[in-house]
Amino acid sequence: MKLRTMTIACAFALAAPLAAIAGDDEPVDIRNLFTGDDRVQQSDLANMSRDEIRLAGMRMFTNPFRVADGFGDGDDANPTGIQTERGSLQNNTTFQRIGGLDGQTCLECHSIISRRTVPMTFGIGGVGGVNNTVLGAGGNTFVDLTTPNKKENIDGRVINPPFIFGAGGIEHLANEMTEELQQQLHAAQAAGDGTYPLSAKGVDFGSLTIAGGVIDASGVEGIANVTPGDEDFLVVQPFGRKGNEKSTRTFDVGALSFHFGMAVDHGNDHDGDGVVNEVFDGELSALSVFVGTAQTPFQTKVKGKAKRGERLLNSMGCTECHIPKMDTDSKLLGFRFPEIGNEPFANVHTTVDLTEAPMSFEENDNGGVTIELFADLKRHYMGESLEEFNGDGMFTTMRLWGVADTAPYLHDGRALTIRDAIVMHGGVPNARTNATAITDDGSEAFGAVSNFLAAGEADQKAVLAFLDTLRSPDGTFDALLELASKVSDDDDDDDDE
Ligand code: HEC
Numbered sequence: 001m002k003l004r005t006m007t008i009a010c011a012f013a014l015a016a017p018l019a020a021i022a023g024d025d026e027p028v029d030i031r032n033l034f035t036g037d038d039r040v041q042q043s044d045l046a047n048m049s050r051d052e053i054r055l056a057g058m059r060m061f062t063n064p065f066r067v068a069d070g071f072g073d074g075d076d077a078n079p080t081g082i083q084t085e086r087g088s089l090q091n092n093t094t095f096q097r098i099g100g101l102d103g104q105t106c107l108e109c110h111s112i113i114s115r116r117t118v119p120m121t122f123g124i125g126g127v128g129g130v131n132n133t134v135l136g137a138g139g140n141t142f143v144d145l146t147t148p149n150k151k152e153n154i155d156g157r158v159i160n161p162p163f164i165f166g167a168g169g170i171e172h173l174a175n176e177m178t179e180e181l182q183q184q185l186h187a188a189q190a191a192g193d194g195t196y197p198l199s200a201k202g203v204d205f206g207s208l209t210i211a212g213g214v215i216d217a218s219g220v221e222g223i224a225n226v227t228p229g230d231e232d233f234l235v236v237q238p239f240g241r242k243g244n245e246k247s248t249r250t251f252d253v254g255a256l257s258f259h260f261g262m263a264v265d266h267g268n269d270h271d272g273d274g275v276v277n278e279v280f281d282g283e284l285s286a287l288s289v290f291v292g293t294a295q296t297p298f299q300t301k302v303k304g305k306a307k308r309g310e311r312l313l314n315s316m317g318c319t320e321c322h323i324p325k326m327d328t329d330s331k332l333l334g335f336r337f338p339e340i341g342n343e344p345f346a347n348v349h350t351t352v353d354l355t356e357a358p359m360s361f362e363e364n365d366n367g368g369v370t371i372e373l374f375a376d377l378k379r380h381y382m383g384e385s386l387e388e389f390n391g392d393g394m395f396t397t398m399r400l401w402g403v404a405d406t407a408p409y410l411h412d413g414r415a416l417t418i419r420d421a422i423v424m425h426g427g428v429p430n431a432r433t434n435a436t437a438i439t440d441d442g443s444e445a446f447g448a449v450s451n452f453l454a455a456g457e458a459d460q461k462a463v464l465a466f467l468d469t470l471r472s473p474d475g476t477f478d479a480l481l482e483l484a485s486k487v488s489d490d491d492d493d494d495d496d497e
């Protein structure tokens with residue numbers, strides 16, 4: 001049995017935090033969750049089963065970090081630029097709220113599985129409510145409430161937490177798309193001067209021009225990095241509302257640093273708080289495997305009105321961006337370290353089969369998987385109304401899988417219902433969406449949303465009925481919790497012997 005292969009140190013590490021979740025009466029001593037021998041090094045991964053790695057990742061996701069672990073920043077400006085010295089409220093030295101230091105665990109912002117139930121359903125890895133909305137990422141000097149209803153009244157971003165479900169399939173799809181674009185780049189370079197179309201999995205990413213041997217990327221569309229020569233040039237980056245993070249790992253590095261001041265510092269005290277090795281590479285690997293092996297959203301039976309809604313979604317033009325499904329060529333997702341942006345299959349440390357539970361993606365005829373994401377992994381301009389403080393209105397197409405459960409909607413959670421979300425990303429600035437017409441504010445979705453509004457109430461309801469079939473998974477990580485309780489039982493047995 002898999003569990004017997006665990007080292008004692010590892011068994012202890014996992015027993016303490018998870019016993020409580022598994023319903024054990026023993027109170028958990030949070031001081032022991034993230035200390036000493038229990039911590040995971042990159043070299044430990046080779047001796048751990050996939051589920052042991054996932055459990056270690058779940059501990060990272062649910063562990064409340066403390067100051068002794070490296071929570072928070074020190075007094076010195078950070079030399080690496082990962083996170084500079086931040087203030088705190090009332091000089092409490094731990095929480096700031098605007099500009100990060102805004103949580104103690106990943107779980108507290110990623111915890112709502114469904115808003116559709118009463119009361120709402122909680123679980124590991126879900127979305128955050130309005131209360132979890134992050135303020136001031138990218139700027140942190142002021143919030144000016146005396147000039148209301150202006151996007152400039154906060155010097156920073158306002159972002160609502162999405163769920164982590166299906167992340168492994170998305171990472172894998174993005175890796176294959178990146179590979180395709182990199183091949184097109186190399187072919188273009190080999191062919192010399194000219195203009196070359198770019199596309200991946202049938203999604204159009206504009207074109208590349210080479211003149212006098214020099215790459216001109218001004219025709220590239222929908223990709224965050226358009227700087228030739230950069231490692232992330234022409235890399236599909238599906239994560240983050242702005243589509244600017246290539247993998248769950250790169251995302252997690254930023255999340256740990258921004259929310260908690262926990263840095264992967266390789267023995268250097270990057271944030272000057274007197275704690276070194278706040279996060280090990282191995283812990284980050286485990287965390288990315290945990291996030292990348294979360295459950296997959298699913299769809300309930302599409303019938304009647306919803307069936308008509310499905311056709312309307314297509315005829316209105318919604319599916320030009322919200323592409324219902326895409327296929328991968330392989331079903332094996334490789335988690336990488338170190339990651340090389342333009343080599344998406346290099347340095348794999350852990351491989352998972354995406355058709356296995358709990359991801360359970362459907363295998364396709366190519367031997368890959370079908371990902372029913374309702375998105376194109378491409379960035380679009382969403383109009384002046386949705387622009388952020390700095391005038392940036394580019395957002396990655398939000399995946400609509402799970403959408404029935406994940407209110408509030410849009411990047412900052414401004415839309416409290418799905419209908420509001422649809423109308424507001426076509427060209428109205430705020431929640432007054434009873435309006436039957438929108439203004440063209442440059443949003444690429446203006447045409448489709450105009451079609452939606454022009455269609456009338458019955459057709460709109462049919463579209464909403466279809467979107468209501470797109471559900472979040474239950475998100476309880478049952479198998480992991482069961483494993484954790486077994487680890488905990490084994491651990492007790494060891495003690496008794
Ligand atoms: C204070 C709230 C908060 C905390 C704490 C938090 N997150 Fe998030 N998370 C967010 C927000 C907001 C976003 C959207 C960020 C963006 O668009 O750039 C997000 C996005 C993500 C995404 C990308 C999802 C996607 O599909 O684009 C991942 C993965 C993620 N978080 C993992 C984590 C992990 C791991 C931790 C703990 C280390 C964590 N988060 C802690 C608020 C939070």
Ligand code: HEC
Nearest residue numbers: 318321380395396397398409410411421444445448449452
């Ligand atoms: C040009 C591309 C494009 C078109 C066309 C488009 N959308 Fe979107 N959609 C987006 C983007 C980008 C977002 C994310 C906006 C944000 O983060 O603020 C989004 C977000 C959404 C959301 C909110 C999801 C969430 O979880 O926050 C819904 C619902 C939605 N779209 C439905 C539709 C429907 C229905 C149509 C057709 C009437 C449509 N979209 C047409 C690009 C598009």
